[in-house]
Amino acid sequence: MKRIAAILAILGFILPMIANSCAEAGVRRYKVRVVKEYPHDVTSYTQGLFFDGGKLYESTGQYGSSTFRQVDLQTGKAVRKLDFDRKYFVEGSVILDGELFILTWESRVAFVYDASTLEYKQTRRYPREGWGLTTDGKSLVASDGSSSIYFMDKDFKVEKTLKVRMNGRPLSNLNELEFIDGKIWANVYLTDMIVIINPSSGVVEASIDCTGLLPRHLRTRETDVLNGIARDSATGKIYLTGKNWKRLYEIELTEKK
Numbered sequence: 001m002k003r004i005a006a007i008l009a010i011l012g013f014i015l016p017m018i019a020n021s022c023a024e025a026g027v028r029r030y031k032v033r034v035v036k037e038y039p040h041d042v043t044s045y046t047q048g049l050f051f052d053g054g055k056l057y058e059s060t061g062q063y064g065s066s067t068f069r070q071v072d073l074q075t076g077k078a079v080r081k082l083d084f085d086r087k088y089f090v091e092g093s094v095i096l097d098g099e100l101f102i103l104t105w106e107s108r109v110a111f112v113y114d115a116s117t118l119e120y121k122q123t124r125r126y127p128r129e130g131w132g133l134t135t136d137g138k139s140l141v142a143s144d145g146s147s148s149i150y151f152m153d154k155d156f157k158v159e160k161t162l163k164v165r166m167n168g169r170p171l172s173n174l175n176e177l178e179f180i181d182g183k184i185w186a187n188v189y190l191t192d193m194i195v196i197i198n199p200s201s202g203v204v205e206a207s208i209d210c211t212g213l214l215p216r217h218l219r220t221r222e223t224d225v226l227n228g229i230a231r232d233s234a235t236g237k238i239y240l241t242g243k244n245w246k247r248l249y250e251i252e253l254t255e256k257k
């Protein structure tokens with residue numbers, strides 16, 4: 001009996017590992033092809049990027065220069081803009097059910113605005129560092145720089161925590177998020193990689209190599225990392241940019257060989 005119990009215990013340890021390995025063995029690899037490029041405000045330290053109702057919105061960070069803005073896609077200029085107190089480092093943002101939610105990095109607070117008027121509604125306590133923020137249409141979906149993604153209600157109460165794994169290992173530094181065709185796209189901070197995550201299992205199903213998206217001749221000393229994913233649901237088009245980048249790109253995926 002002890003021998004059988006030992007065998008069952010070993011199988012109980014090994015089988016989940018095999019299952020995870022099989023589930024994650026098929027990580028697809030893509031690279032990006034630029035379809036069109038647009039101006040991007042080089043002073044925008046991009047933290048959040050999204051479309052709502054056909055309009056492009058962007059939240060930008062840095063202490064003393066954090067903003068939220070509605071952006072004209074063709075010119076890169078702000079149509080409407082909110083400026084934040086210098087004590088706040090603004091992070092991800094999203095609109096859900098007519099309300100605009102904006103995270104802060106270290107302050108452990110989030111701001112809520114009326115989405116149509118951008119009128120301030122309230123400041124709420126936030127339980128962790130704010131990084132990326134998106135929505136699946138029902139919940140707020142947030143990252144905090146770890147390998148976890150949090151599904152929350154509009155009071156920031158956690159409904160589900162998703163542990164993200166790539167090739168069987170936790171994948172940390174998840175940053176800006178976007179829900180696209182039922183999957184979570186996430187920038188991996190300090191890299192040129194975006195990952196596509198199954199929102200049920202946390203398994204990374206695909207990776208996107210964005211190396212060289214912003215060409216060398218458009219880079220300056222202020223140019224920072226890739227960060228910013230937005231999909232216009234009205235057109236299906238996907239856009240990428242980065243912190244203090246001079247361009248915003250409409251892209252398509254091509255399979256990487």
